[in-house]
Amino acid sequence: MxxxxxxxxxxxxxxxxxxxxxxxxxxxxxxxxxxxxxxxxxxxxxxxxxxxxxxxxxxxxxxxxxxxxxxxxxxxxxxxxxxxxxxxxxxxxxxxxxxxxxxxxxxxNPSVSRRRKLLVLDLNGLLADIVSPLAHCKPDINIGRRAIFKRPFCEEFLKFCFDKFEVGIWSSRKKNNVDRITEFLLGDMKRKLLFCWDMSYCASTTLGSLENRHKHVVFKDLNQLWEKHDPRLPWQKGDYNETNTVLLDDSPYKALLNPPYTAIFPHSYSHHNKSDTSLGNGGDLRLHLERLVEAENVQDFIKNNPFGQEAITEASETWEFYREATRMHTHIRI
The missing domain is CATH 1.20.58 (Methane Monooxygenase Hydroxylase; Chain G, domain 1)
Structure with missing residues (x-):
């Protein structure tokens, strides 16, 4: 035991x-x-x-x-x-x-932390030549009784823009035509746009333009973007202002409601110019925008680096006409 x-x-x-x-x-x-x-x-x-x-x-x-x-x-x-x-x-x-x-x-890389600049593109005269149909010249496409001639190097230029800027389209044409023309010019890149605005977003007048009295003078007021008047815009109010926004348009008068040096006015593209290379790699407009990408302040850059057409000021011959137009404008959208 x-x-x-x-x-x-x-x-x-x-x-x-x-x-x-x-x-x-x-x-x-x-x-x-x-x-x-x-x-x-x-x-x-x-x-x-x-x-x-x-x-x-x-x-x-x-x-x-x-x-x-x-x-x-x-x-x-x-x-x-x-x-x-x-x-x-x-x-x-x-x-x-x-x-x-x-x-x-x-x-x-300090540039990584900076917000990319907002580039607002026009359609006619910048990315394409939109004219009445021509019997002797075949366009790339016909849209809304208009012949569309795509500008040389347009696709390459757009890829550059989307790579370096935040991009939106603002045209003074009707919505239906703007949508179809944008679809043709941008293709799959259209989905990258932050916005695509038509004439209904412009400040309008009843005054016929000097170039075409049947076409009323309209303005593109960038304040609508900065103040985010359209709640669908994909940013917060105050994110963009005159220091980081640039309007690219071949009609200087359309920028008259904006602060100075917030727009660049390239010379209008014509489909008759077969040797145009402005949008291509090494082209004058492309090189100018490449420099703008690195600039700290849009207004300072544009002021110190003139390009294309001059802005309309009190010294311009057409000043009195357009000053009157700015007094009578109204916003269709608020």
């Missing part, structure tokens, strides 16, 4: 040692030898010895099974916890590295 009691005591010690992770320091008992020493010296106790040995063997099997199960569980759980900790550590480390890399890019 002493052997059995000793066995139970040893088993209890082993279990406690396993629980604290020090099982390696506890020697495994030679249970059979202990039992044998207790019954040694008497042949009459052979039956008792056999019974004790069987009991010992049974206990050994039970203890071994219990210890094996404990080993499996104790080894598995810390492993899983370690894996989760390692994964969390990796994610955290990656996030920190990513933030540091982004910060470094912005610090080393």
């Amino acid at each position: 002493r052997a059995i009691e000793h066995l139970i005591e040893e088993e209890s010690v082993i279990k406690k040692a396993r629980m604290v992770g020090n099982v390696e320091d506890v020697p495994m008992p030679v249970l059979v030898d202990v039992a044998a020493s207790d019954v040694e010296g008497s042949e009459n106790n052979q039956v008792c010895k056999t019974s004790v040995e069987e009991e010992n063997n049974k206990r050994i099997e039970e203890v071994s099974a219990a210890l094996s199960l404990a080993d499996a569980n104790t080894e598995k759980l810390p492993s899983l916890a370690l894996e989760k900790n390692n994964e969390a550590s990796s994610v955290t480390s990656a996030a920190v590295t990513s933030r540091d890399e982004i910060k470094q890019v912005i610090v080393s």
Whole structure:
């Protein structure tokens, strides 16, 4: 019986040692030898010895099974916890590295953190020549009883614009025609436009223009963009202003409601000019805009780098006519 009691005591010690992770320091008992020493010296106790040995063997099997199960569980759980900790550590480390890399890019390249300038493009005279149908000349397409001649390098120029600026279209033509012409000229790039405005967004007058008395004078008031008069515009009020917006139009009078030096007036494109390269790589307009991209302030750049047609000012011959037009204008959309 002493052997059995000793066995139970040893088993209890082993279990406690396993629980604290020090099982390696506890020697495994030679249970059979202990039992044998207790019954040694008497042949009459052979039956008792056999019974004790069987009991010992049974206990050994039970203890071994219990210890094996404990080993499996104790080894598995810390492993899983370690894996989760390692994964969390990796994610955290990656996030920190990513933030540091982004910060470094912005610090080393200040232009990355600056908002891209807003470029407002006209259609007729800039990207195409839109005229009445001609019997002797075939256009690229006819839209709304008008012949459309796409300007050379138009597609390449548009790709450049979308790459360097935020871009919108503003034409003084009717919406239906503007949509169709824009679709033809831009194709899949049309989806990149921040807006596509037509004549209904212009400030109108009842005064016939000097070029065509059947065509009323209209203005493109950039304040409508800056003040976000149309809630669908994809920016916040105040994001754009006279320092980071430029109107590109071949009709200088259309910019008369705007602050000075917020527009560039290239000379009008004519389909008769077969050698036109202004929009191409190395073309005069393209080079001018490449310099504008790097400028800190649109107004300062335009003032110090004149290009194309001059703006209409008090010194212009047509000043009195257009001053009267600005006094009688009305906004169709508010």
